[in-house]
Amino acid sequence: MAETNNIPLTFTVRRRAPELIAPSEPTPRELKPLSDIDDQEVLRCHVMVIFFYRGHPKMRHKNPASVIREALAKLLVFYYPFAGRLKEGPFGKLVVDCSGEGVLFIEGEADGTLDQFGDAFYPPLPCMEELLYDVPGSSGILDSPLLLIQVTRLLCGGFIFAIRFNHTATDGAGLAHFLFGLSVIARGGTSPPFPPVWQRELLCSSNRPPMIFTRHEYDQLEDTKGTLIALEDMVHKSVFFTTTHISTLRRLVPIHLQSCSTFELLTACLWRCRTIALQRDPEDEMPVIWTVNARKMFNPPLPKGYYGNTLAFPIAISTARDLCTKPLGYALELVMKTKYNVTKEHIRSIYDLTSTTGWPHYTSIRTYLVTDLTGVGFDALDFGWGKPAYGGPARGAVGIIPTLTTPYAPYTNSKGECGILISFSLPSGVMDKFIKEINNMLEQGKINDVLMEHKSPTLSKL
Template identity: 25%
Template sequence: MTAMASSAAEVQVKEAVLVTPSDPTANHLLKLSTVDSQLFLRFTIEYLLIYRPLRFNGVDRDDITSRVKAALARALVPYYPLAGRVRVRPDGSCLEVVCRGQGAVFVEATADFTVSDFEKAPRYVTEWQRLLALQVADVLKGAPPLVVQLTWLSDGAAALGVGFSHCICDGIGSVEFLKLFAQLATGRRNGAAVDFKPKPIWQRHLLDKTPFKQQPGQSHPEFSRVIDHCKFMTRFTPDKLTPTSVKFDEWRLNELKNSITPTSQLRSLSFTSFEVLSAHIWKSWATASNFPPQQILKLLFSIDIRHRVKPSLPTGFYGNAIVLGCAQTTAKNLTEKGLAYATELIKEAKNRVDNNYVKEVVDSVSLNGASCVPDPVGVLILSQWSRLGLENVDFGIGRPVHVAPVCTDKYCILLPIDDHSRSVKVMLAVPSVAVDKYLNLLRDV
């Protein structure tokens, strides 16, 4: 990585400060849910939003920075747990947030990047990492759960990097915060966050273990271990990966759907774009990687359970309201059978998740804790950011022209495309030895 690092764009941090809530907030402890406290959620959601160069008259960077910083302080009033600190509860049962108004981190920086640098994939996994210079490495050691970095690019464009501790909020919850934050920065809110809809709802007890009549259980392959036939993890270290970025316009997604009609028992209309595209990515990734035929492969993806549990979670609930969907098969079946096969596996994984399924997951995590962690062997993790609304987050400098992860890693991210609501960008880092084959397969609809 030395040669790559030496060619990286220069990023200069101008300011790094703690921003506390603008008004007094409650001083107390808030318990996180069983779902929030899962070991595999103890990482950071890292968004990167790129805005067009500011070419109009009267633009004052200092004024914009001040407005963004002030808006962050105001947004932290209704979302005050994001200004707290996370720790393990004394009894070890789960996590909790110590709310004392400690603050979130705000960073202002400049960088040699231009807006055009984000039209394609980064050259290596961590090329854009310094656009969120302070990594929320371990919130259990006192790190702030929220970091915001506004970076001014050399062509007058701007990058906003935001890191959320995943144990406090999921994707939907984090974007609800960003929408309020942005509205306050533009002045479209009068400063009284009490009128914001939806109002943020804590109520994490709703996803804790509760007594219920046990129904016949389902399998939960997302937590099962598989035999490693190919030294799987050594193939996916950052230095062996090449980031990729491929756009799927609406017509290409429709072609994908139409391509599976003759072989599927289900009508193409019964498949969603997410199911078909995810299957195509998974199949292309597996074929290019040339896994042994007997290797068990899994596709893991988050499923929103806000309306799958009974009763539904309240509007404004911003905690982790997700469970993992898991499609599983052998490398031989995934690569040799048609696209319909993988698509139906994904659809079945989604359909399994109901109220009883969620309660089983909560029970299992409560009882088994550390053992309820997805086995990484054979796994491709896919996250759908394309329906969160990130493309509409306007801080007074327009809507973002690019939405991306801070690091393009071995996790596949589906991203929105500016002004194309039905199109999707697929970003994934794959082993360098397989990248050409993967791209050819992915683009071949």
């Protein structure tokens, strides 16, 4: 596994004054309610994503900030709600006032190059405050811009594109739709490849009888043992799992669970290693929650251009004792069974719940939250300079409770090895134990492989 080198950068960024980019043509002035999925308290936060681009010979005379600024104004004609502001309606319901005020845009110029990052184009990123300036007054949920974008040019001809989005307005897949449309227009297109669709009423409760499910992800527990960890006590690291590492871990999986996905395997592995490192009371329940993109679960399907939140938060729960003492297959089976039980009825029950009980927050006591961004396409976003050296979360912990969240992102290292980059936040001493447990599990996989080679009969090649 490769961890971040954590080398501090010394370059600084000269920024132009922040400006509001409005749609390039008139757009409708209207109020657009969010869906009951969008309205969840857990999504009332801002999330940052960042992209690193190398210089391209054909683009050496073009300013990426100018290209993206112009494309953004054109794209907002189609995505005009993003140029509005969130307001609170009756009973706390959030609505977008499509005012056309615009999104915040910053152009910056750095006195450094991409080479100064070494191989560490991933969280935790040094100088993050330089790469995405938090404009005063811009980070509220209500009456603030829904998007903040900074394009920073580098001396090497490359640039850094960073964006912060209000999570109530869209999710990772919806943002990817928006950014893909932006890249198409930046490369000379006149419109996004498929029209954006608002239609948030599709994910709002109706007068039908509510779906009844047991929803442990919203259980509100008391932190009687002081298990919540303050953000200032956390350290942040990223771990890169190559396809070889993942194959090594798979050797620890029982035969009847070999159909598991890479996401299920890594989540079970990290849930177990994290629990061992934290050394909790053996009777403590240790939940793991992950985000599920439910777009494909609806029948009839949601429109292709739908860019609202379609997230569910399935939860698997085990005691610390069982996670620490039982083999990996135990945790893996819990994850697989929980994931299998997420259905369109499960999703529907979320917006029934939010519409009847308010907008609950998932449980945060001893919780480990995972978000899988490997399939949204951030790693393929091309504004004309080619694919990014890295495209994904700007921080190793995101969301309304940043100490909990672990994002998965696709990554290719400097050796050309492909895999999954996973960013963590844990107390310093715990982080060291956590990394050690992961390495122990990888070593165990190698040993098991040797044993399997010795035990397997020799097969004829004929």
